[in-house]
Amino acid sequence: MRQIEVGGASPYAVQVGPGLLGQLQLPQRHVALIHPVDLPSTFVAAVQAAVQPVVTIPVPARDDCKTLAVLGEVLSQLARANIPRDGAVLGLGGGAATDLAGFAAASYLRGVAFYTAPTTLLGMVDAAVGGKTGVNLPEGKNLVGAFWPPQAVWCDTETLTTLPPAVFREGAAEAYKHGLMADPSLLPRVLAPDFRPGGPGLEATLADAIAVKAGVVTRDLTEQGERAFLNFGHTLAHALEAVTHHALPHGQAVGYGMHYAARLSRALGGADLTAHTLAFLHWQRPQALPPLRYDEVAPFMARDKKADAVGVRFVLLRDLAQPYLARVPDAVLRAEFEGWAKEVRGVREAERGEG
Incomplete structure (x- = not known):
């Protein structure tokens, strides 16, 4: 397992390795679990067994969940479940679901603790790290949101074995981008045959790609300077x-x-x-x-x-x-x-x- 530290005003750790979903531990007693409806049930069951959430909220898959209407329904479910100010929201799934979960955590009761367990390569390399949360508008992507850093991120590499090859290759775009704008050593490694689910190059390359973003957001959380380069x-x-x-x-x-x-x-x-x-x-x-x-x-x-x-x-x-x-x-x-x-x-x- 590898651990990447994200610094700044609200530091946290990103853990990368196999089998993490069944080992999650949160200090909060009242936890809401948010996940996309198409997530494998084994992932949801593993997290439920580890965390014992008081409410589990399925949301539409991919960007269909990143709407104001879905956000409103999620906030209502948090209220109906009586999630208190010292409760927490845990986002499980791809980048869209964790973006939504983070914005719900930032908005509900003016902010409750947020944790994330991304299950896609795109979510691990990009969406889960850095505290950018939000939803889309018809006029454009991510036009409504908040900076709300998670308190911990768990990247269980075993979840990547369930991804179709096209979805894994989709997520590699953000890792390759980190190579272009910060760490050129990533470029051949992302395209190498051993960068694949279960491959010998996966964990190290993934951790190094995450480390690029961790370093940038440590220095510039709210995109006043170099964080814009991640775009x-x-x-x-x-x-x-x-x-x-x-x-x-x-x-x-x-x-x-x-x-x-x-x-x-x-x-x-x-x-x-x-x-x-x-x-x-x-x-x-x-x-x-x-x-x-x-x-x-x-x-x-x-x-x-x-x-x-x-x-x-x-x-x-x-x-x-x-x-x-x-x-x-x-x-x-x-x-x-x-x-x-x-x-x-x-x-x-x-x-x-x-x-």
Whole structure:
């Protein structure tokens, strides 16, 4: 087992290893367990046996749970269960469910303790660490939320063996992103054959990817500075999710978005890192995108959380592990979008040819 420390005003530990779900221990007596409806029942039963929650709240799967309506129902169930101020919420499942659970914990009684046990690679590498919680609006992703750090995170690697290969590869996007923006040693390790559920390279690579985010959020919890760099690839990714009504999974959207950001970085004079982002897309094999025009996607990018009164800022790379924030002229955004669209179509065509 590996342990990563997250510092700052509210420090906590992230544990990574097999068999953790059955070993969970919370100091609170009144615990509410929140999990997606499609989570394997064995995971839920293991946590229930360990924690003895006073209420278990199933929520819709994936981003269908990240709505104000679902949040309202969860808060009502917490109230009906009489969860007290010294109670706790435990989020179990993928990143969407833990985002919702964290925001419910932050909102109920103006804040109760929050714990999380992510069961997907995406949830472990990204959503569970850093205290960002929230839900979506029709106008865009994660537009409502709060910074509410967990008190502990448990990443049970045995849960990853139940993931379909495509879902595991989806989650790898965030680990690869950490390699591009902070730790280039992760790039070949994520694409290596032993980075797989049950593989010999899984635990160490996963822990090192989590350590990148842990270090950043320790220094900048509320995204006043370098935490924005963790959004590399996410400006287009969130727009793709919104314009496809979340038919495109988040990790696949990030894969596409990283390649667009690499093209923008090159266009503004940075190193050409597109070979890395194309290699990841070939490895990830994301689903095909519908035909998209720049004018369809641009309004969603304009609502990105990194936007300010002047306009949209993109996370770009001068080189590997050299991120920066920049405003990109609309003419460059449009031209690179056209080139990006042709290039990602080529990835899909090559895959069909190989198949």
